[in-house]
Amino acid sequence: MRNAPSARHGEAFLPNLSRIAGRLALAALILILCAIAVFPFYWMFVTSIRPSGQLFAYPPEMLPSANSVFSTYVTIFQDTALGTWLWNSIRVALGTAILASFIGAMMAYSLSRFRFQGRGFTEYLLLATQMFPGILLAMPMYVLFSKIGLLNSLPGLTVAYLALLVPVATSLLKTFFDGIPVALEEASLIDGASRIGTFFRITLPLSLPGLASTFLFCFIIAWDEYLFAQMFVRQPGNWTVSVGLASFSGEYVTPWDQVMTAATIVTLPAAIVFLFLQRYLVHGLTAGGVKG
Amino acid sequence: MSTARLEQLSKQYDGHLAVDRINLDIADGEFVVFVGPSGCGKSTTLRMIAGLERATGGEIWIDGKPANHVSPRDRDIAMVFQNYALYPHMTVAQNLSYALRLRNWSRADIDRRVTEVARSLDLAPLLHRKPSQLSGGQRQRVALGRAIIREPKLFLMDEPLSNLDAKLRVQTRAEITRLQRSLGITTIYVTHDQTEAMTMGNKIVVMNGGRIQQADTPQQLYQHPANTFVAQFIGTPPMNLLRCRLEPQDGAIVARGAGVNIPIRLESLTVLRPKVGDGEFLIGFRPEDIVMDPGAAANGVTGSADVIEGLGHESLVSVKEGENAFIARMSPENAAPIRLGDRLSFSVNPDRLRFFSAESGEAIRVP
Amino acid sequence: MALTQTSARVAGVRTVHYADSQDRWLPAVMVLPFLLAITALVIIPLLWGIRISFTNSRIIGRAFTEAFTLANYQSVLTDPDTWHSLYVTAVFSLGTVIGSIALGLVTALVLTRAFPGRGIVRTLIILPWAVPHVVAALIWQWMYNPNYGVVNYAIGWIPFVTSQPNWLSDPNLALPAIIILNIWKTYPFATLVLLAGLQSIPDELYEASEIDGAGPVRRFLDITLPGLKHVLAIVVLLLTIWSFGNFVFIFLMTQGGPAGATNTLVVKVYFEAFRFFRAGPAFAMGSLLLLVAVLLTLAYAFIVRRGKDA
Numbered sequence: 001m002r003n004a005p006s007a008r009h010g011e012a013f014l015p016n017l018s019r020i021a022g023r024l025a026l027a028a029l030i031l032i033l034c035a036i037a038v039f040p041f042y043w044m045f046v047t048s049i050r051p052s053g054q055l056f057a058y059p060p061e062m063l064p065s066a067n068s069v070f071s072t073y074v075t076i077f078q079d080t081a082l083g084t085w086l087w088n089s090i091r092v093a094l095g096t097a098i099l100a101s102f103i104g105a106m107m108a109y110s111l112s113r114f115r116f117q118g119r120g121f122t123e124y125l126l127l128a129t130q131m132f133p134g135i136l137l138a139m140p141m142y143v144l145f146s147k148i149g150l151l152n153s154l155p156g157l158t159v160a161y162l163a164l165l166v167p168v169a170t171s172l173l174k175t176f177f178d179g180i181p182v183a184l185e186e187a188s189l190i191d192g193a194s195r196i197g198t199f200f201r202i203t204l205p206l207s208l209p210g211l212a213s214t215f216l217f218c219f220i221i222a223w224d225e226y227l228f229a230q231m232f233v234r235q236p237g238n239w240t241v242s243v244g245l246a247s248f249s250g251e252y253v254t255p256w257d258q259v260m261t262a263a264t265i266v267t268l269p270a271a272i273v274f275l276f277l278q279r280y281l282v283h284g285l286t287a288g289g290v291k292g
Numbered sequence: 293m294s295t296a297r298l299e300q301l302s303k304q305y306d307g308h309l310a311v312d313r314i315n316l317d318i319a320d321g322e323f324v325v326f327v328g329p330s331g332c333g334k335s336t337t338l339r340m341i342a343g344l345e346r347a348t349g350g351e352i353w354i355d356g357k358p359a360n361h362v363s364p365r366d367r368d369i370a371m372v373f374q375n376y377a378l379y380p381h382m383t384v385a386q387n388l389s390y391a392l393r394l395r396n397w398s399r400a401d402i403d404r405r406v407t408e409v410a411r412s413l414d415l416a417p418l419l420h421r422k423p424s425q426l427s428g429g430q431r432q433r434v435a436l437g438r439a440i441i442r443e444p445k446l447f448l449m450d451e452p453l454s455n456l457d458a459k460l461r462v463q464t465r466a467e468i469t470r471l472q473r474s475l476g477i478t479t480i481y482v483t484h485d486q487t488e489a490m491t492m493g494n495k496i497v498v499m500n501g502g503r504i505q506q507a508d509t510p511q512q513l514y515q516h517p518a519n520t521f522v523a524q525f526i527g528t529p530p531m532n533l534l535r536c537r538l539e540p541q542d543g544a545i546v547a548r549g550a551g552v553n554i555p556i557r558l559e560s561l562t563v564l565r566p567k568v569g570d571g572e573f574l575i576g577f578r579p580e581d582i583v584m585d586p587g588a589a590a591n592g593v594t595g596s597a598d599v600i601e602g603l604g605h606e607s608l609v610s611v612k613e614g615e616n617a618f619i620a621r622m623s624p625e626n627a628a629p630i631r632l633g634d635r636l637s638f639s640v641n642p643d644r645l646r647f648f649s650a651e652s653g654e655a656i657r658v659p
Numbered sequence: 660m661a662l663t664q665t666s667a668r669v670a671g672v673r674t675v676h677y678a679d680s681q682d683r684w685l686p687a688v689m690v691l692p693f694l695l696a697i698t699a700l701v702i703i704p705l706l707w708g709i710r711i712s713f714t715n716s717r718i719i720g721r722a723f724t725e726a727f728t729l730a731n732y733q734s735v736l737t738d739p740d741t742w743h744s745l746y747v748t749a750v751f752s753l754g755t756v757i758g759s760i761a762l763g764l765v766t767a768l769v770l771t772r773a774f775p776g777r778g779i780v781r782t783l784i785i786l787p788w789a790v791p792h793v794v795a796a797l798i799w800q801w802m803y804n805p806n807y808g809v810v811n812y813a814i815g816w817i818p819f820v821t822s823q824p825n826w827l828s829d830p831n832l833a834l835p836a837i838i839i840l841n842i843w844k845t846y847p848f849a850t851l852v853l854l855a856g857l858q859s860i861p862d863e864l865y866e867a868s869e870i871d872g873a874g875p876v877r878r879f880l881d882i883t884l885p886g887l888k889h890v891l892a893i894v895v896l897l898l899t900i901w902s903f904g905n906f907v908f909i910f911l912m913t914q915g916g917p918a919g920a921t922n923t924l925v926v927k928v929y930f931e932a933f934r935f936f937r938a939g940p941a942f943a944m945g946s947l948l949l950l951v952a953v954l955l956t957l958a959y960a961f962i963v964r965r966g967k968d969a
Contacts, residue, residue: 026772030780033766037784040798040843043809047801056807059815107693114686124960129701131956133904135925136945137701139932140708163700166693183377186344191391191438192365195685205381224791226907231933242793246911249797256801263794274789275782278851 044267048072048260055256072261081236082262085244092154092240093222096161101215103162104169109203111170112177113185129167134227137163142231150232157232157240161225165218172217176210177203216273223270241266294355294445294478295320296341302349303336303502310336312502313350318480318495323472325493326482328525333502334482335450341480342448343367355445365394370439371448375455376431378423384434385410385419391442409437429460436468440475447472447479453488465491486526490514498522514578516646520653523576523646529608532618533574533648534593538565547575551595551613554640560658564647567656574653576646579608579621582638592639593618597630611636705949712942731943740919740927741944748923751838751909752902758842759898760891763849770850771857788847796911799840803827830920833913837921840908845901849894856890857883889966896959903955924948 047055049068054061077083111122129137141160142151150156180203188198226242233239239247245266248259296318303311311333318324326334339345341352343364352359359367370391378387385406392402410416413433423431432452439447452468453461469492472479483489489496490510497507498521505525506518517523517531524530536549538556545561547554552575556564564573585592595613607627609620620638630636647656713727735741770781787795802810803826811823826836864882873881906925909915915922915930922930928948932941 026769026774029765029769030774033769034780034783036762036843037786037847040795040802041786041790043802044794044798058807059812060807060809103692103696106689110686110689116686116690124956125697125701127960128953128956129697131900131904131959132952133906133925133948135904135906135928136708136949136952137704139928139941139945140704140711141700143711144704144707160700162696163704166696166700170693181375181377183373183375184379186342186364187371187373187377187438188379188390189344189364190342190367190369190371192394194363194365197394202379224793226793226911242791245793245797249800249911254801259797260801263797267790267794270791271786271789274785278782278785 041267044260044263047256048264050257052255052257072257073265076258076261076265080248080258080262081239081244082241082265084237085239085241086265088154088238089223089240089242092158092161093219095155095158096165096222097215097218099158100162100165100169100218101173101211103166104214105173105207105211107166107170108173109177109199111174113182126167126171129163130171134164138228138231141228145232152232152234152238154233154238157229160228160232161222164225164228165221168221169214169218172214173207173210176207176214179210180206213277217277220270220273223266295353296355296446296478296480297353298337298341298350299353300350301337301340301347301352303333303340303345304348309502311340314499314502314504316497316504316507318478321476321478322495323469323479323481323493324495324497325489326480326497326499327484327486327489328499328505330484332499334484334497334499337499338448338450338480338482341446342369342371367446368444369446369448370442370444371450372435372439372452374451376423376435376452378431378434378438380423383420383422384415384426387423387434388415388419388437388441391438395442405441409441413437428456429464432456432460432464436471440471440477443475444477447477447481449479449481451483452481453483454485461488468492486528490526496526498525500525515644516655516657517576518655520574520576520648523648523655527578529579529619529621531576531578531646533576534616534618535572535650536575536616537570537572538568547573549575549614550616551611551618552593552616554592554645555642556645557642560645560647563658564656567649568647572650573656574648574650576648577618577640577644579619581641581644582618582620583641584620584622584626584636585639586637588637588639592637594635594637597632597634597636600627600630600632602627609636611638708942709946709949711938712946714939716938716942728939731939732947735940735943735947738940740922741924743919744922744924744927747834747919747921748903748925750834751841751905751921751923752899754835754838755841755845755902756895756898758838759846759849760853760894762842762846763853763894766846766850767853767857770854784850785847787843788845790844792844792907793911795840795844796908799836799843800827800912803836827913828917830917833917833920837908837912840912841902841905844908845898849898852890852894853887856887860886889962892962893959893966896955896962900952900955900959903951 046062046064049070049072050061050065051067051069054065110116111119138160141163145151145156145160150159184202184206185198188202189195193201224242225240226246229240230243230246233243236244236247241262245259245262248254248262298314298316300313300315301311302309302313314333314337316324326337328334336345340347341354343359343362347360354362354367354369379390382390388406388409389402392405397405406419407416410419413436415430415433415437418426418430418434423434426434432455435452439449449468453464456464465488468481481488481492490513493510495507496510496513498505498513500521506513506522508516508518513522513526517526520533523533534549534552536547536552536554538545538561539548540546541548541553541555545556545565547556549572554575567573582593588594593611593613595611595616595618597609598612598617599610601608601610602624604624607622607624609622609627609630611618611620620636647658648654649656712731713729715726715728715730766784770777770784790798802808805811805823805825805828808826810826814820814822814824824832826832860882864886865878868878868882904925905923906929909921909923909926910929913921915926924944925948928941928944931937931944
């Protein structure tokens, strides 16, 4: 007799005592799993608000210090170029996300609605470019960009990111467009709209959630990207946050309170977007294969 | 008020002919039903008339003008889709008025027309709902409303009832028929359901394998199927077809086969004889056209009872004899004493006998 | 990419064709920007890289003589470091795949149960996936700190363990340490995909096997695992591909060291090009990696398609 979905994998007939033990074991397991996922974030935040004098105490304090300081969140913008790096990242990520979503939307719509030769190859190419190790693309692109003077500039980096993000945007949007029944567009054409009119009156409004998620996802991938950014941009003034952040460590003494403060600031937008998009991600990943 | 004409209309997909040179005239105000099994080309034909598919051969004429190269929006047609295709981001009112807004009607005219249509379809209380908040039957009515709102030249309907439950389907069937008769708009309706076809259309086009098998009134289709496909597709249960040959018996000529021994009229023979000679042909009759008659053993059809299905108001008895099998429709009282394996004999109404070529399946019309 | 005049049903999606003049040029206009971007930014660079791999180019970006040579491939394939890197890459990928799937499967199985706060737990579990790679590397670098890190502090709790390992500088520990980081970063993905897989297994199957008398273990082996076969294949391949191409973690944590203990192929390619200025061999290795990546992608595409057909 199944009385709850929880009995699905388990112990519907077990006697009471072992059922209670099972409950406790499950609770403990849940706590451990949560700790695995969350503790590093906790540690990042706790470190960021620790007074620098207490950073190298041993044993480390597990709880936030009584005299926690939030001032690092202000001083980091004065002591380091974090502000500039954030601004650079925002510009690059916005630029690529807009361009990639736009180019991707047109291509995805074509893949979803038109039939043309080379379709199969295009779909393989979409997948492959998301699967290839970035370095394989970054190195020859570096050579070519150095020849045409696109290195060391944010516009150059923005263009380079299109190689990563146009395929991502195209795959994601194709699944969204596939979800919009063709009959809706046909109904609109019969009702008297032109092809372009139909796109703006029917397809676009219905794909807005898809476009928004694609845009955000592209933004976050660009925000996260490190390899291209550190290869293509050498002057600190043009660094993106990921390069700037990485530059903190490796010095003789790493200012961990500052690093973790900056890390928290950089993580926030990414985490928010991910939580917002989580229901789309699995589907997009397994359907089209999206870089994570 | 409008007519349509299909001339040698064809559609080829990757080397396979989905629609094969069909010809059809549709008169003003007619309710034409395309019916056939799935993949027979009926939906493709409808979509070509709508302009959603490009014809790869032949011509479509709407109101006497060639329409092949006219875009859907300029054909002045309305279509009801199988899944209704209601715009999910618009309210019922916006769905209804979409076509009018595209034609730049004035606000006042749109409001007046939407109210009119909503009243006639009982949609007035739903005007501000989104499609997702409607039941299947309500969605169906909105889809109909969207089609009738601008009084098009042609109504096209692509299996509009297939998503409704059985009871609602019967209701809506009558509703659509009533609407079409009262508006008088030429309608082309696609379905795979022969009951829908028979009850709704003034003209039924039976399709199979991309070709028109027969285009006729429901009555003609039922009584005089053009070939064995139509004979078996129209009618539940289908027409009985039995294999037999012409043989002389007592100075007359009878059709004889396993369980078959039916005298053929002289005037029928004059047509049948030259066509079939001594070869095999099929003799056909509807299940209701035979009557149990113990004396008909040498003068009708016989066999052993194989399956007995009681439907309450009538009973269907399947009878087998050798390679031939047929179904008899009878009253429950007459069927009650029959046991499986009983030998049964039936006499056949000679006016209702039909003949088909065993090779081509084409009907052989006899006087 | 010529447009054909036909239209048909492809993978359940109806493609359309309208007798509308916009149809003649619209598709071409919509496909063009994509083609330009991909040709200029993906196809040309990849071909260019393959071309360089057959020249004697030394410093990346500098001129090279056009003479065709196989010397780069010869030097890459005869270099014992290459084979060592291949081994490191294999251990890194395999360790990640096993750890990530094990942790992901446990988490997914827990999440299929109803318990208060399940939604919140599910959301928390995604966090490691959401964190930027550089941030993840920095947090773990801090946690692995030999003198002040929490990891060594936690180890101190284990009875009779007194050592304070220097995780990232010990040739025996550096690779496992980075594998643990990579598992932590990737297991949320494994969890979500496996969870989706678990939820797609019909309850009736569990009910039927329960009626047939199967216990929890049998049910897991006979129903859960076979039901997950396809998603497991997808997860294994994606995790392999991602681990194979992972650059950031190793570059930031150990730079391939200590003593080459974490020198994966991807990191080795980078250092060949940018530290040792041996662009020819770097591109030769890159081209070989490209071949591997193409094969892995084909395998992935094959598995995904087979799943769609099933």
